[in-house]
Amino acid sequence: MSDLDDIDFGLLRALSQDASQSAGALGRELGLSQPACWRRIKRLQDLGIITGRRIDLNPEKLGFGVTVFLGLKLATKGRVSLEDFERAVSAIPEVQTVEHVLGLYDYRLRVTARDIADFERVLRRRIMLLPGVGSVDANVLLSEERRPGPLGVPQKIS
Amino acid sequence: MLDDLDRRILRHMQSEPEQSIPDLADRLGMTPSRLTRRLEKLREAGILLGQRAVIDWRALGYAVEVSLRVTLDKTNPRAFDEFIAQARTIPEVLEIQTFLGQVDVRLSVIARDMAHYQTIYRRAILTLPHIADIEALMHVARIKSNESLPL
Numbered sequence: 001m002s003d004l005d006d007i008d009f010g011l012l013r014a015l016s017q018d019a020s021q022s023a024g025a026l027g028r029e030l031g032l033s034q035p036a037c038w039r040r041i042k043r044l045q046d047l048g049i050i051t052g053r054r055i056d057l058n059p060e061k062l063g064f065g066v067t068v069f070l071g072l073k074l075a076t077k078g079r080v081s082l083e084d085f086e087r088a089v090s091a092i093p094e095v096q097t098v099e100h101v102l103g104l105y106d107y108r109l110r111v112t113a114r115d116i117a118d119f120e121r122v123l124r125r126r127i128m129l130l131p132g133v134g135s136v137d138a139n140v141l142l143s144e145e146r147r148p149g150p151l152g153v154p155q156k157i158s
Numbered sequence: 159m160l161d162d163l164d165r166r167i168l169r170h171m172q173s174e175p176e177q178s179i180p181d182l183a184d185r186l187g188m189t190p191s192r193l194t195r196r197l198e199k200l201r202e203a204g205i206l207l208g209q210r211a212v213i214d215w216r217a218l219g220y221a222v223e224v225s226l227r228v229t230l231d232k233t234n235p236r237a238f239d240e241f242i243a244q245a246r247t248i249p250e251v252l253e254i255q256t257f258l259g260q261v262d263v264r265l266s267v268i269a270r271d272m273a274h275y276q277t278i279y280r281r282a283i284l285t286l287p288h289i290a291d292i293e294a295l296m297h298v299a300r301i302k303s304n305e306s307l308p309l
Contacts, residue, residue, distance in 0.1 A: 004218075015211035048217040053175045056207040057168065057307060062160070064307055069257070069264070071295075086301045093308035098301035101225065103294055108225065112307060139259030149215070149268065150249045 007032065011040055012049070013151045019053040059112060066113045067096075067141040070127065071105035073134040080132030088130050094122045105137070159203070163188075165309045167196055168206070172306040175209060215252075220268040222275045223297035226283065227261040229290045237288035238262070248282045261293075 010030050014021060027037030044050045059067070074080055082100075089098050089109065097110040111127070113119035127136065163186075170182055177185070183193040200206040215223070230237040238256065245251055245265055253266035267283070269275035283292070 012211070012213060016213055017210060019209045019211040048214055050211045051214045051217075052212050053209050054212055054305065055168075055171045055175050055209050057172070058205050058207055059307055061203065061205045062168075062307055062309065069255075090302040093306075095302065096305045096307075097303050099225075099303075100298040100301060101295040102298055103296055105295060107301075108295060110305070137260065139257040139261045139264075142256045142258055144253065144255045146253055147246065147251050149213070149252050150218075150220070151213075 008040060008044065009151050011037070011044065013148055015041070015050065016148065016151070063114055064112045065115050066119050067144075068111045068113070068119055069139045069141060070107075070109040070111060070123075071137040071139075072107045072109060072127075073104075073136075074106045074132045075134030076132055085130060085132050089127075092122070092126045094126070160205070164196065164200060167193065168200070168307075169309050172304070172309070215268050219270055220250075221271055222269040224267050224269070224275060225295040225297065226265045226267060227293045227295065228263045228265065228286075229260070229292070230262045231288045231290045232262075234288055240287045241289070244286050248278070250278050250282075 007030050011026060014026055014029070022034075023038040023041060024034040026032075026041075027034050030037065032040070041050070059065075074085065085107075086098065086100075089095055089107070094111050094113055095109050096112055097108075099108045100106070101108050109127075111119065111122060113122055123136070123138075127133065166186060167182070170177070170185060174182075179193055179197075180190045183190040186193065197206060228241070230241055234240075241263060242254055242256075245254055245263075248267075250267050250269060251265050252268055253264070255264045256262065257264065265283070267275070267278060269278055
């Protein structure tokens with residue numbers, strides 16, 4: 001990764017905003033030919049830096065008005081198999097992300113629902129019935145923004 | 159306003175975002191031009207917002223990921239705005255979310271290693287304005303991360 005240059009970072013920045021841009025269009029912006037640009041993108045994929053792409057949908061327009069983050073603690077640590085819990089929680093369609101964390105909670109879940117009543121249904125009938133679930137703490141998402149990350153840092157001028 | 163075909167298209171795109179238009183059209187038993195028209199409509203309706211590349215920060219050398227849950231001093235009416243404006247200037251902050259609940263704001267922060275994280279935490283995070291309380295969750299593993307909607 002140490003041999004990535006400004007152009008690679010520029011590509012990552014551009015693709016993490018809009019992955020539908022063609023290698024030709026991106027190349028023009030960064031001063032590369034279409035084949036050179038394509039080769040660089042391919043390399044970033046081969047290095048495992050670009051792992052794939054994601055479709056951005058507008059949840060509200062699709063009827064999903066509520067996103068809730070749950071901090072979840074397992075009740076009987078050591079007794080429940082983490083794999084069983086992880087498999088069961090990942091199978092719930094409304095659960096969008098599952099992260100294993102260290103700290104106040106064991107897992108952090110992102111849950112989408114049509115409204116608060118629908119969320120209550122998911123919480124009571126799905127989440128609370130998972131094997132080993134102890135306490136659950138909920139925070140309703142109000143706003144969210146993704147930042148470009150350290151790619152936006154101006155590179156040192158050599 | 160969304161019909162079954164729209165839902166099927168979006169479901170397929172969510173589960174296999176890399177698929178090309180001709181492949182996707184083939185899967186759905188429709189012509190590429192018909193699919194393109196449908197996608198155009200979904201875009202115009204503001205349903206399909208776009209697509210972005212997923213970056214593996216570990217592969218870029220960022221081994222540490224921490225979720226910081228922040229409670230703000232809400233006696234100051236500008237607390238949210240000022241906190242968020244300054245958090246945006248920290249390059250290692252990947253996500254800023256605001257909540258209704260115990261937690262006011264959550265920052266997702268990455269660092270190269272624990273020493274680097276310490277530096278960011280002391281120099282950039284603890285100096286953010288209006289913090290009443292701060293709590294950290296260290297990221298161990300990502301079990302599910304597709305962020306798909308159950309369409």
